[in-house]
Amino acid sequence: MQQSGSGAILSIRGLTKRYAGATALNNVSFTLQAGEVRAICGENGAGKSTFVKMLMGIVQPDGGIISVAGTAHEIRDALQAQSLGLGLVAQELSLAPDLSVLDNIWLGSTEVPFFHRRSSLRARAQQALATLGVGDWDLDRTVGALSIGQRQIVEIARLLARKARVLILDEPTATLSDIEIEKLMQVLRAIKARGHSIIYVSHRLGEVFELCDSVSVLRNGEHIVTKPVRELTRESLIELMLGRAFEEMYPERADASAAHHGGLRIKNLHVPGAVEDLSVTAPRGKILCFAGQLGSGATAVTRALAGLHDKATGDISIDGRTIRLGSARPILAGEVVFVTEDRAGEGIFPELPVRDNLVVSKLAICSRWGVISWRAVRKLADDLAAQVTVTCAHLGIKSGYLSGGNQQKLLFARAVGRATPAVLVMNEPTRGIDIGARAEIYRLMRRLCGEGYVLLMASSDIEEVVGMADIVVTLYRGRVVACYEGAAVRMPSILRDIANPDIPDGQVA
Ligand SMILES: Nc1ncnc2c1ncn2[C@@H]1O[C@H](COP(=O)(O)OP(=O)(O)OP(=O)(O)O)[C@@H](O)[C@H]1O
Numbered sequence: 001m002q003q004s005g006s007g008a009i010l011s012i013r014g015l016t017k018r019y020a021g022a023t024a025l026n027n028v029s030f031t032l033q034a035g036e037v038r039a040i041c042g043e044n045g046a047g048k049s050t051f052v053k054m055l056m057g058i059v060q061p062d063g064g065i066i067s068v069a070g071t072a073h074e075i076r077d078a079l080q081a082q083s084l085g086l087g088l089v090a091q092e093l094s095l096a097p098d099l100s101v102l103d104n105i106w107l108g109s110t111e112v113p114f115f116h117r118r119s120s121l122r123a124r125a126q127q128a129l130a131t132l133g134v135g136d137w138d139l140d141r142t143v144g145a146l147s148i149g150q151r152q153i154v155e156i157a158r159l160l161a162r163k164a165r166v167l168i169l170d171e172p173t174a175t176l177s178d179i180e181i182e183k184l185m186q187v188l189r190a191i192k193a194r195g196h197s198i199i200y201v202s203h204r205l206g207e208v209f210e211l212c213d214s215v216s217v218l219r220n221g222e223h224i225v226t227k228p229v230r231e232l233t234r235e236s237l238i239e240l241m242l243g244r245a246f247e248e249m250y251p252e253r254a255d256a257s258a259a260h261h262g263g264l265r266i267k268n269l270h271v272p273g274a275v276e277d278l279s280v281t282a283p284r285g286k287i288l289c290f291a292g293q294l295g296s297g298a299t300a301v302t303r304a305l306a307g308l309h310d311k312a313t314g315d316i317s318i319d320g321r322t323i324r325l326g327s328a329r330p331i332l333a334g335e336v337v338f339v340t341e342d343r344a345g346e347g348i349f350p351e352l353p354v355r356d357n358l359v360v361s362k363l364a365i366c367s368r369w370g371v372i373s374w375r376a377v378r379k380l381a382d383d384l385a386a387q388v389t390v391t392c393a394h395l396g397i398k399s400g401y402l403s404g405g406n407q408q409k410l411l412f413a414r415a416v417g418r419a420t421p422a423v424l425v426m427n428e429p430t431r432g433i434d435i436g437a438r439a440e441i442y443r444l445m446r447r448l449c450g451e452g453y454v455l456l457m458a459s460s461d462i463e464e465v466v467g468m469a470d471i472v473v474t475l476y477r478g479r480v481v482a483c484y485e486g487a488a489v490r491m492p493s494i495l496r497d498i499a500n501p502d503i504p505d506g507q508v509a
């Protein structure tokens with residue numbers, strides 16, 4: 001760990017937070033110099049969010065000292081954190097969608113005096129946006145009309161306008177498309193150049209190496225090491241995070257389709273306002289990917305196949321049997337399983353224990369004559385937890401307390417342990433998921449292929465598409481650009497198709 005020299009803007013000693021059943025953070029010390037950009041990396045559940053929440057007064061520590069610019073403080077709430085110059089862009093954005101950009105920038109600020117001149121607030125807001133390279137944005141636009149990426153930039157402007165000295169970002173790119181991520185990187189580089197200190201929590205190592213000066217690694221709530229980025233490679237960082245050697249992210253493609261008959265056929269799928277005329281087939285044992293940026297329609301395809309678009313039309317069949325669109329029937333009949341991208345909002349039941357989430361779609365297996373056997377439920381839950389490798393203190397813990405990666409594994413548990421293989425439809429299956437859990441989910445996906453499942457996924461993570469897909473359909477603004485299979489699934493053509501297919505080969509967009 002670095003010594004807390006005179007330039008330290010933030011110095012933390014022995015920070016600890018215990019929950020019933022888990023020590024989220026154990027005796028962590030941390031020093032951030034003024035102007036430093038520090039990444040915090042670690043697997044799901046390592047304690048990263050707990051750490052930043054304690055800095056922001058959202059969670060109260062059980063022990064430890066937080067000093068800002070040399071003075072120790074007990075940070076009791078977000079207002080106090082703000083007055084100390086700490087500002088957080090949390091994963092769940094906190095803007096008011098019905099208010100304008102200007103009003104959002106000043107909402108809840110302790111900077112605004114009771115008698116203020118709106119023109120000066122306007123000028124300062126404009127200046128904050130200009131610092132970020134987006135000085136031409138309209139301050140009177142309502143935030144609801146902006147994309148997620150643009151909203152994030154407003155959040156950052158808001159923190160700058162209230163003179164934050166340390167900007168803390170907790171997985172800011174988890175919900176952004178590649179193009180929006182590039183824009184955010186530009187904004188953060190501009191802030192860095194102006195000497196701001198940044199704490200950057202992310203699972204995307206490319207961003208860490210691009211933006212950060214140093215990395216602190218957390219594992220199981222412990223601080224493992226802090227190192228300058230230049231002393232690390234991608235591999236060595238991954239090993240520090242996992243605490244073991246990391247072999248291969250993407251499992252080998254064993255051709256599972258020969259062993260199974262039938263598959264999924266999509267013919268003339270239309271989703272009004274989202275996708276036109278999509279046709280493709282996928283045999284059992286294969287993974288079909290829809291690749292595209294936000295707004296390309298890739299997500300609309302998977303949601304339509306999960307029965308979530310009541311206006312979708314087209315001929316869909318599995319093994320020759322027609323599947324009804326716009327209806328929950330295929331899911332209820334066990335023909336289709338859906339893993340949503342919004343696991344907190346529409347995936348898990350956060351208030352229910354892990355055990356109930358594991359067995360929720362399988363109570364029929366655990367009951368006889370309509371009576372549930374709790375012994376069978378417990379046995380099945382233990383078995384599923386082991387199959388999808390959920391790690392938590394015990395299966396009775398509320399699933400909302402699990403880290404993102406473990407919540408995602410609960411959704412996958414709905415797909416495994418079925419009597420007959422289904423069509424597994426996934427949307428951004430590894431968003432916000434750490435490297436170790438990701439590799440486990442990919443292995444699980446291949447295993448399901450081996451059992452005869454058809455897997456469909458929409459993903460804006462091109463590396464994942466190329467690493468996993470047997471068949472790829474690229475989409476741009478609601479229309480199919482191309483379809484690739486086997487060895488033709490390659491990064492350059494996919495990138496070109498989804499960014500702007502109208503530019504011919506060989507030219508750079
Ligand atoms: N309110 C809570 N009650 C009980 N346990 C909790 C609570 N909040 C967090 N935890 C536990 O504390 C540990 C650290 O969680 P935290 O959210 O800080 O991890 P993280 O590193 O941010 O993970 P991720 O990468 O998934 O966001 C986890 O084991 C989590 O289950």
Ligand SMILES: [Mg+2]
Pocket residue numbers: 048049050
């Ligand atoms: Mg987190």
